[in-house]
Amino acid sequence: MSGAVEKVRFGFSVNKDRQIDYDANLKNVSDIVQKAEPTFNLCISCGTCASTCTAGKFTDFSLRKVILMVRRGETKGLENEITKCMLCGKCQLVCPRGVSTRNLILQIHKALKTGAL
Amino acid sequence: MNRKIAVIGGGAAGLEASSALTSLGFRVVLVEKEDETGGHIKNWHALFPNRRPGVEVLDALRSKLGSDVELFSGKTVTEIKPVNDRFELSSADGWKTEADAVLLTTGFSLFNARKKEEYGxxxxxxxxxxxxxxxxxxxxxxxMKSGEQPKRIGFVHCVGSRDEKVGNIYCSKVCCVTAVKQAIEIKQYLPDCEVFCFYMDMRMFGRHYEELYKEAQEKYYIQFIRGRLSESTEDHTGKIILKVEDTLLGKPLKIGVDMLVLMVGMEPAEITKNLGTQLGLVSDSDRFLVSTDQHISANISEIPGLFFAGTCTGPKNIADTLADARSAALAIAGYFDNNHNKS
Amino acid sequence: MTFDIFVIPFFGGLLFLLAVLFIRFTAWLATLDKSGRKKLGHGLLNGQIFPATWEVFMESLLHRRMFKQNKLLGFMHMSFAFGWFLLIVLGNLESRIYSGGHVNPPYYPIFLKFFVHDKRTLPFELYTLPGFFRFIMDFVLLFILSGLVLALIKRVRSKWFGMKRTTQHSRFDKWAITSLWLIFPLRLLAESFTAGAYQGGGFLTNTLGTFFAAFLPVEYLYYPAWWAYSTALGVFFVTLPWSRYMHIPTEVLLIYLRHFGIKTGKKPDSFSEIEIYSCPRCGVCIDVCQMNSAGRTSSTPAYFLRSLRYGNPDDEQNANCMLCGRCHEVCPVQIDTLAIRIAARYEDNKLLVPSFKYLDQFDPSDTTADILYFAGCMGHLTPAVKKAMLKILTASGERFSFMDEDGSVCCGRPLLLAGLHEAAAELIRKNTDLITRSGAKTFVTSCPICYKVFNEEYKLPGVEILHHSQYLLRLVESGKIKVNNTGITAVYHDPCELGRGSKIYNEPRWLLDRMVTINKTEQERENSLCCGGSVGDLSMNHTERNVIRDEALKVLLASEPDILVTACPLCKKTFDNGTETVVMDIAEVVSERLQPASKTELSAAVEIAG
Amino acid sequence: MKHEGKKLVWQEYQKEIADDHFFYARSCIRQTFFPGSEKVFTKILKDELGKDIYDSEHHTSCTGIGYHADAVPFETTMTVVARQFALMTEAGYENYAASCITSFGLYTEILETWHHFPEVEAKAREFLYKATGREFKIPKNLAHASDIIYKFRYEIAKRAKYRLVDKNTGKPLRVVEHIGCHYSKMFPHKGVGGAEYPYVLTGMIEAWGGEVIDYPERRHCCGFGFRQYIVQANRGYSIACSKKKFDSMEPYEPDMIITNCPGCPMFLDRWQYALSEMEGKTYGKNGNGIPVFTYEEVAGLVLGYDPWEIGLQVHQVPAEPLLDKMGIEYDPGSKFKGPNGEDLGRPIAPSYLKFYKE
Known part of the structure; x- marks a missing residue:
């Protein structure tokens, strides 16, 4: 069905839904990460990490967003996103909730690589 | 002297004010519209932030009432008439009494969740x-209605609060922490149940509230999603489908839950509104009663001898309500001292 | 008579052990990487063998470093190692006397007293050669047994040895240690019973033999005793390759290879495996490891190495180490646990391949200067340090440029510490390019973490890399800036990466000496405690870090100094949240005591400070 | 689902709908999209119910399309609407009935504006007078045409020849109702049943024997949204909206969709074809679509009008499977014949969507 040939050229295609479909998304990465680094649960999305981020100076990398995406199961493309991190640890120093941000990055990446299947 | 004070409403504020007033040497007439004192606490299983049984606090409040308190229950006061420095009170069923001063502790009622139709x-x-x-x-x-245990529950904060569309612009103060408390309790009853809180702001203003919030995240993995529920619908399996914006990701989010809990806010009780109108008391755009000065004389009304305590002047938690009640008792004592000095 | 069937357990065990060792060693040497093999070849030829052999003697037998750490522990280890060694060497010599110089089977000297019942003619006839050996052999045996008694005591009461804990044993270790502890008492019994039956033996065995013979049928007991002795030896040899006692032969190999210049690489390799096998689990490292305070004993070095050895490295053990280097300082075998840990992290994290392509766009305006100042990521979170450095640099009149004033590229050290050296190389390349293009001759950083990586991993010919404590001292010594002494007391905290990591202990102290009175602390320089803020640790949570911080503060502030001085922004930030005492970076101390040299400099300084 | 709960809501949103004497304002686009609908409406009112309905040929567009596309300013719109009201006043009517949802929404918006800001109304009167010399009275009753059918749903049911029931099983048909956004989303109290659980079409469906499906995306827009469709580049968004609805209703296996807005039936119908061509996806069983109707068409069907007379042949998703299910008699051969019986030719069948009866 899905591989149908476009017979009629309409000049447009169906827009992709931006909506996060939480029920359809896989949460296994989130499950793995929260076990591997329990402080993952503590993030309150204050954004201190993203604002001090060394990589964030040059890119739109935001650990706050990454954490939320993992929580929501929006893991597509996240693997690339995480490669921007320099692991410098500034975020860890400024995080008010004591999130072990560096390990979090490592664990998220590991989970994306190994657990996302 | 042995002046007589009528306290209208036997909830937390009324009970605490009555015992405080008797300890200051007043005679107290406590009028409760229901058959039993206790107001909302008597229906409240556990209190935040320490999950202490509501009945424990209620018992303590009730036990402090001495014999100087004359309790009339099942009486809805419909009229309060100032007559020569005194007040004549009458109820719907014809019962009457007189008092030297009146303390309104008429409290709040819960927002009628049906008004948020879109939540279902x-x-x-x-x-x-x-x-x-x-x-x-x-x-x-x-x-659930089917008798099954829910596997996923959503809590919606600010139902009937901070919502101009339903006429309530104000924050009800207690719902955020109640949601966190109840979310934790859910996890204690049903450890495998996923719990989500949909909030606009987390208003963890009180002592140990933030710790409770952290506990909810750390120990129970309760997920907090910043975004107000726009609408809910039922799907063909009976699941409730919620639509919110994950405002921190800037994306709309759809999620199905087995059960949806609406954190209903506080509104002035019907009796507060009625008596306010009857007495010509000032009320604000939020419909709660207004005292002569929000900071300095929070318990004093525009009518000499008429006082307020508790949630009739706005949303409060229990600790604040009790403090307010004691403060009202002192205000009443001060009122008579001043009058005495003058005469 | 030169054979009895009871020697088989020993002899079989010995042959088995030698075969296993041969296979293992050959496999290790064969799998050394290219540069390792090259160094091995060179080392064998260029005379390194001799100092290496000397070290083997000093360390493997005499346990000199262990002695330095702890006299009792040193004696205990020495008695076993050196004692046993003497027993073997002297036993061989002794057996020659009785066999007329013939080559004997290897078991012969071990069981000599069974084969030769040398009846005594006189008590303590030391002037005869056999008499001398009888004496010396008994003496050595007594020496070993004294060590054994100490070992028994240590197991029960480790505190008497100044140790808080003792290592917990694995299954193989229990077999091995039991057989080991039985070997020498059994030898004593066997020789004593034999002496009792045949009136032989030295001062110890003869006396004991006579004593036993009075109430025991020693003529029936001695033969089973020799059996038991041989069996204990056999069991020990067979279990040795799988127990911690594998460290005995492996350490010898390690010492030679290390003398040949071979080091632990960035990935796990056969050399790191040799190091892992060389760990005797003496527990000295466990004792100094601050992880104990955080309740994470399982990731202390000895246990970590044990996990690695038995092939079940645990993520948490890998991640949970501050890489402070205290263990390395005290390790009697000098195992590079930090490098091994980092290599293990490489294995753990190697799936993560960071990509910093976006840095190509980062091209800060060209600045040329003599001095390039780099605050580092952490430096940006301690603006007081930056501000102090800028004030001093301005006052010094040097031509300088603030390299990361407008955002920085991380130095790469945090990635290295996570084992991600390939990713770190990308950052190193970028920073190298930025520094080279600036034309600066001196590179100064405020962060010891940065300093270590710039110093060790960057190739910047013609550029001198300095930590700001070194640079500030130079400015003061050259008179470019002047500081005064305000007479307040201070304690100096050695940051891990600066002290143990880069061996810079003196410069900060010489600099501080000109401005304050330095109080000594109980644990400083090599023994300095980590502040707990370490970027080396990947997994410890905030609360656990605070425990470590508070313990360090307790030691540092014992003398109630006016200020606590450190030279690392991370240490400063970590300590700052844990004490009311003023915590300052050494640059701030200098900046506060800066004496303007001239009017123009004064105005510049005021301008910056304002 | 608690039906009682919905009834409570519906009680809150009762609106007054005039009983007779309607000034009927047609829709600009419905006559081309679903040409039979307005004809059926007037026919039912006049012939079946004996009502007085004035079908003026003088009224114009309400400007809704231009207004919502930001092309026509509000002042202009008000003046045009004032003229429609003047026509009604001149014809001696007080009850205004709008065929178009957008018009209805616009009239409501204007009346609300005038109610709260009398000076704006005065201005509109002035503009109208200056431009045309006309004067008007504010309608006594403003209703959407679907309100009127809703009001008379039981009368229609009494006269019905067919019911929304599967003739083979006797079970009610499963019906998706879709309300135009401008009907009650802006002014919930001006729509029957309010905005969240509108009752206007549900009432008809229940009265005529069908069963309403409450599916998660029932509140979602059909995808028309003037700017979204008019600009070709935005059509991917338009079709995505429709797709979202289809995906959401599909598990309920609906027999039909009923709508009360000009755009909704158009897009819910045509996009099913487009989706089938683009993605090979159809939302009915076995390659069928879900037939889409206007409420007038459905009223006509239950009253036993000839399907081709009420214009069902212009539907992209063929109505025949539903007609068969309801047991409606029709002549398949005359589907593509002109008013005088001439052969109009046959459209090419789509690739995936079943178009011709096999």
Missing amino acids: YGIYDNVITSAELESAFSTGKIA
Whole structure:
């Protein structure tokens, strides 16, 4: 069905839904990460990490967003996103909730690589 | 002297004010519209932030009432008439009394969740209010209409609060922390149940509230999603489908839950509004009663001898309500001292 | 008579052990990487063998470093190692006397007293050669047994040895240690019973033999005793390759290879495996490891190495180490646990391949200067340090440029510490390019973490890399800036990466000496405690870090100094949240005591400070 | 689902709908999209119910399309609407009935504006007078045409020849109702049943024997949204909206969709074809679509009008499977014949969507 040939050229295609479909998304990465680094649960999305981020100076990398995406199961493309991190640890120093941000990055990446299947 | 004070409303504020007033040497007439004192606490299984049984606080308040308090229950006061420095009170059923001063502790009522039609309360089987969940905790049975245990529950903060569309612009103060408390309790009853809180702001203003919030995240993995519920619908399996924006990701989010709990806010009680109108008291755009000065004389009304305590002047938690009640008792004592000095 | 069937357990065990060792060693040497093999070849030829052999003697037998750490522990280890060694060497010599110089089977000297019942003619006839050996052999045996008694005591009461804990044993270790502890008492019994039956033996065995013979049928007991002795030896040899006692032969190999210049690489390799096998689990490292305070004993070095050895490295053990280097300082075998840990992290994290392509766009305006100042990521979170450095640099009149004033590229050290050296190389390349293009001759950083990586991993010919404590001292010594002494007391905290990591202990102290009175602390320089803020640790949570911080503060502030001085922004930030005492970076101390040299400099300084 | 709960809501949103004497304002686009609908409406009112309905040929567009596309300013719109009201006043009517949802929404918006800001109304009167010399009275009753059919749903049911029931099983048909956004989303109290659980079409469906499906995306827009469709580049968004609805209703296996807005039936119908061509996806069983109707068409069907007379042949998703299910008699051969019986030719069948009866 899905591989149908476009017979009629309409000049447009169906827009992709931006909506996060939480029920359809896989949460296994989130499950793995929260076990591997329990402080993952503590993030309150204050954004201190993203604002001090060394990589964030040059890119739109935001650990706050990454954490939320993992929580929501929006893991597509996240693997690339995480490669921007320099692991410098500034975020860890400024995080008010004591999130072990560096390990979090490592664990998220590991989970994306190994657990996302 | 032995002056007589009429306290209207036997909830937390009324009970505490009555015992404070008697300890200051006043005679107290406590009038309660229901058959029993206790107001909202008597229906509240556990209090935040320490999950202490509501009945424990209620028992303590009730036990402090001395014999100097004359309790009339099942009486709805409909009229309060100032007559020569005194007040004549009468109820719907013809009961009457007189007092030297009146303290209104008429409290609040819970927001009627049906007003938020789009949330489906009263329409979808498994949409309940925070008060109903609290009753469920009392019975120890958290179940869907089908009798099954919910696998995923959503809490919606600010239902009837901070919502101009339903006429309530104000924050009800207690719902955020109640949601966190109830979310934790859900996890204690049903450890495998996923719990989501949909909030606009987390207003963890009180002592140990933030710790409770952290505990909810750390120990129970309760997920907090910043975004107000726009609408809910039932799907063909009976699941409630929620639409919110994950405002921190800037994306709309759709999620199905087995049960939806609406954190209903506080509104001035019907009796507060009625007596306010009857007495010509000032009320604000939020419809709660207004004292002569919000900071300095929070318990004093525009009518000499008439005082306020508790949630009739706005949303409060229990600790604040009790403090307010004691403060009102002192204000009343001060009122008579001043009058005495003058005469 | 030169054979009895009871020697088989020993002899079989010995042959088995030698075969296993041969296979293992050959496999290790064969799998050394290219540069390792090259160094091995060179080392064998260029005379390194001799100092290496000397070290083997000093360390493997005499346990000199262990002695330095702890006299009792040193004696205990020495008695076993050196004692046993003497027993073997002297036993061989002794057996020659009785066999007339013939080559004997290897078991012969071990069981000599069974084969030769040398009846005594006189008590303590030391002037005869056999008499001398009888004496010396008994003496050595007594020496070993004294060590054994100490070992028994240590197991029960480790505190008497100044140790808080003792290592918990694995299954193989229990077999091995039991057989080991039985070997020498059994030898004593066997020789004593034999002496009792045949009136032989030295001062110890003869006396004991006579004593036993009075109430025991020693003529029936001695033969089973020799059996038991041989069996204990056999069991020990067979279990040795799988127990911690594998460290005995492996350490010898390690010492030679290390003398040949071979080091632990960035990935796990056969050399790191040799190091892992060389760990005797003496527990000295466990004792100094601050992880104990955080309740994470399982990731202390000895246990970590044990996990690695038995092939079940645990993520948490890998991640949970501050890489402070205290263990390395005290390790009697000098195992590079930090490098091994980092290599293990490489294995753990190697799936993560960071990509910093976006840095290509980062091209800060060209600045040319003599001095390039780099605050580092952490430096940006301690603006007081930056501000102090800028004030001093301005006052010094040097031509300088603030390299990361407008955002920085991380130095790469945090990635290295996570084992991600390939990713770190990308950052190193970028920073190298930025520094080279600036034309600066001196590179100064405020962060010891940065300093270590710039110093060790960057190739910047013609550029001198300095930590700001070194640079500030130079400015003061050259008179470019002047500081005064305000007479307040201070304690100096050695940051891990600066002290143990880069061996810079003196410069900060010489600099501080000109401005304050330095109080000594109980644990400083090599023994300095980590502040707990370490970027080396990947997994410890905030609360656990605070426990470590508070313990360090307790030691540092014992003398109630006016200020606590450190030279690392991370240490400063970590300590700052844990004490009311003023915590300052050494640059701030200098900046506060800066004496303007001239009017123009004064105005510049005021301008910056304002 | 608690039906009682919905009834409570519906009680809150009762609106007054005039009983007779309607000034009927047609829709600009419905006559081309679903040409039979307005004809059926007037026919039912006049012939079946004996009502007085004035079908003026003088009224114009309400400007809704231009207004919502930001092309026509509000002042202009008000003046045009004032003229429609003047026509009604001149014809001696007080009850205004709008065929178009957008018009209805616009009239409501204007009346609300005038109610709260009398000076704006005065201005509109002035503009109208200056431009045309006309004067008007504010309608006594403003209703959407679907309100009127809703009001008379039981009368229609009494006269019905067919019911929304599967003739083979006797079970009610499963019906998706879709309300135009401008009907009650802006002014919930001006629509029957309010905005969240509108009752206007549900009432008809229940009265005529069908069963309403409450599916999660029932509140979602059909995808028309003037700017979204008019600009070709935005059509991917338009079709995505429709797709979202189809995906959401599909598990309920609906027999039909009923709508009360000009754009909704158009897009819910045509996009099913487009989706089938683009993605090979159809939302009915076995390659069928879900037939889409206007409420007038459905009223006509239950009253036993000839399907081709009420214009069902212009539907992209063929109505025949539903007609068969309801047991409606029709002549398949005359589907593509002109008013005088001439052969109009046959459209090419789509690739995936079943178009011709096999």
